[in-house]
Amino acid sequence: MNMSNATLLNRQWFYVKRPQDRVSAEHYDLRESALDTTLSTNEVIVRARYISVDPYMRIQQHERNTYDVPHPLGIVQRSGVVGQVVASASERFRADDWVLSASGWQLFDKCHANDLQLINPQTAPVSTALGVLGMPGRTAWFGLMDAGRPRPGDTLVVSGAAGAVGSLVAQFGKRAGCRVIGIAGGAAKCSYLINTLKLDGAVDYRAFTSTEALAEELQRQSGGVDIYFDNVGGMVTDAVIPLIKRRARIVICGTISQYDGGLDRPDLGPRFLQHMLFQRATIQGILARDFAHRMDEMRATVEPWVKNRDIVFEETFVDGFEQLPQALNMLFDGKNLGKLLVRV
Ligand SMILES: NC(=O)c1ccc[n+]([C@@H]2O[C@H](COP(=O)([O-])OP(=O)(O)OC[C@H]3O[C@@H](n4cnc5c(N)ncnc54)[C@H](OP(=O)(O)O)[C@@H]3O)[C@@H](O)[C@H]2O)c1
Structure with missing residues (x-):
């Protein structure tokens, strides 16, 4: 036409x-x-x-x-x-x-x-x-599967867990056999994580004013972290890093808490490299565009789940x-x- x-x-x-x-x-x-x-x-x-x-x-x-x-x-x-x-x-x-x-x-x-x-x-x-069949889905899938390398029984902590990427990472993690603890802002989102996404735990980061108190609650719910999928950075991440276990994988997907000005004036957190050494942990940044050529691979697995409403x-x-x-x-x-x- x-x-x-x-x-x-x-x-x-x-x-x-x-x-x-x-x-x-x-x-x-x-x-x-x-x-x-x-x-x-x-x-x-x-x-x-x-x-x-x-x-x-x-x-x-x-x-x-x-x-x-x-x-x-x-x-x-x-x-x-x-x-x-x-x-x-x-x-x-x-x-x-x-x-x-x-x-x-x-x-x-x-x-x-x-x-x-x-x-x-x-x-x-x-x-x-x-969303799920586009860039955020690709980020969640390859970020978790390639960089996070989930194994059944692993404890996966996801920040930004009620958002586009985080909610998918959390569910992909459950399907990979992980215990999943989500971090999100507010009681309503935490109840969504437990009741709708069926996660094993949820932490409302906004309810805590100190990194130490947040870390204590995260430790109580997680018992230690094998995979940390980070969408937010800042204080939330400062609280999670000390909880990582031996050979933990830390996936840096995003640091939204830093985008409003923080890229120019970095909000420096604690130096945790010694802890990374002691735990032989890996930290890896991931970018959606690096996986664009593998979109069909992701869709082959995730599309049927979407079609059958097996994931939210x-x-x-x-x-x-x-x-x-x-x-x-x-x-x-x-x-x-x-x-x-x-x-x-
Ligand atoms: N590496 C990549 O290729 C790639 C691709 C896509 C997305 N990302 C990153 O992944 C993250 C999530 O992206 P998305 O598209 O899925 O967005 P989203 O999670 O759907 O929305 C952003 C969420 O971030 C949370 N947030 C905002 N300010 C915050 C703060 N100061 N501290 C803690 N949490 C805060 C809010 O949830 P609460 O109500 O829970 O605070 C908000 O709903 C972003 O950092 C983004 O840049 C990276």
Whole structure:
């Protein structure tokens, strides 16, 4: 289908100023413009339906290089998107097809067909392409299986356990035969970890004002840690490290407590390298993109669990394109359960 000579009214969130702390209205600019719908060969126009907000966006807003160069100013905020084809000059895509794209925070995007992945809506809710069957699922799966190397009987402690990655790590860990203790903020999330995710223990880190008191409760519930899957860093991690056991594996997936300014002004914790030596522990950073080529391997195992609802893949939806910057902040306020998405 071609829509030659027509235009679509596009809405785009431009990233215009680097935040020092929280993201607010001054860091983004909502603009409208006409999108020319004339298509060259293999071009496709996608209408966003679900737009992702992810903690990594705050990492990329820092001025210095991290695992990537900083997100440039003055362009549309990058993100994953699940959308529907509205016009296509590619034989591979037809109108109404569901696709995964890297279109960013905009309503419409004119893409090359090679930059789109077809989503089968029969397999699972299409939004899961941004969650359990997408980047967060891949991170959880390979982070735990490759770096965490779980064995039956291991005690796995997961921070950020009620979030997109953490809730999956916790459940993958249970399926691998681990005893799983989740750490999350607030009583409601802890009750979710026990009653819905069926974890063996849950610790509300917000209920503790000192690392020592938090460590004491973690030790009481865990009895020592074989695998620590870290999503948050900071005080929570300071409390877990002294609890690691012989040949423990520490997986550094994220340090969200440090993203609001902390990458520039590191919040230094205790020096624990002696303890790592005594316990012959390993510490490994992991990055989702390093496992992108192994996506099919992850899907072969996890997709049937999703299809049969054998695992919980919670999603929190925020409605409205104009809510995107605020939705990003919600991750830092812990307002999400599972994967946070903006429905547009
Ligand atoms: N390495 C990779 O390739 C990769 C890929 C994806 C994600 N990640 C990382 O994994 C982590 C989780 O990402 P996600 O997408 O699954 O997000 P998420 O866990 O769904 O959402 C973020 C959660 O972080 C918690 N949080 C926020 N501020 C905190 C603080 N100061 N201290 C402790 N917890 C805090 C909140 O939960 P509470 O209510 O429990 O505080 C919030 O719900 C992030 O650090 C992210 O950068 C890494």
